[in-house]
């Protein structure tokens with residue numbers, strides 16, 4: 001179970017990793033990106049993840065990493081929504097760069113017992129932090145059809161949300177939903193199969209986002225992270241769904257602002273503080289080579305800004 005970091009070179013360029021710099025990786029995973037930051041000379045990387053399995057694996061691999069770098073990787077269990085508090089608790093007020101590589105990791109997806117996959121049978125869990133919170137089964141078995149419709153529509157952008165929610169309500173009256181394939185099978189029966197995408201893709205995405213409050217986490221991480229950046233510091237975010245990409249794009253655009261011409265002459269900047277400038281005008285996507293080698297990279301979009 002390996003995790004190949006996506007858009008690795010592009011991310012390092014986005015962060016402009018420099019020798020002696022201090023960085024935050026708010027989605028440490030298997031530390032694919034964090035290791036490279038250290039190899040490029042970063043003095044310190046604070047690696048945050050809410051998944052105990054990810055932290056345990058990186059911790060076990062730390063010895064091998066120290067040979068290649070002189071920098072320090074500080075591991076912290078927590079949510080990136082709290083990244084500002086986590087960094088300040090380390091006695092730091094400012095950092096040179098922040099990375100969020102959102103969503104689920106390959107090891108999480110490949111381990112059927114985590115419940116993220118609609119291809120392998122496992123408990124309908126989907127919690128990145130298995131020590132707390134509601135599981136996907138809790139949500140599927142307890143929410144009203146109207147609430148499930150709303151979750152599938154807003155977080156999954158699923159066009160058949162209501163039909164699926166009503167079918168769930170009917171089916172769970174006979175038997176609780178406990179497993180991934182039970183839910184994936186029901187969605188497939190309701191929606192049918194067309195195209196290469198599994199028909200349950202959007203429903204699973206919506207449940208994963210609801211279980212882990214991914215939009216709330218992202219929103220708090222963006223606000224908290226921007227407040228931590230030094231002038232010239234960089235914020236890079238990799239997303240895998242249009243919903244989260246739009247959120248990042250809007251947040252960065254609001255802080256990049258725009259110049260408005262004044263009647264009396266000259267121009268004035270209008271936007272939300274602190275001010276940033278985009279590193280690239282558009283989102284960066286994977287090259288043809290990377291798409292061929294790593295299927296996960298196909299939907300990846302990287303956006304980055306610099307604090308001015």
Ligand SMILES: C[S@@+](CC[C@H](N)C(=O)[O-])C[C@H]1O[C@@H](n2cnc3c(N)ncnc32)[C@H](O)[C@@H]1O
Pocket residue numbers: 003004005006026027028029030031032033034048049050051054078079080081101102103104105106128212217
């Ligand atoms: C796509 S993986 C990151 C992979 C990593 N960049 C690498 O190269 O190995 C996303 C990771 O972020 C973690 N994660 C997702 N949401 C989180 C949150 N709100 N707070 C902390 N960690 C989170 C997941 O548990 C997962 O390990």
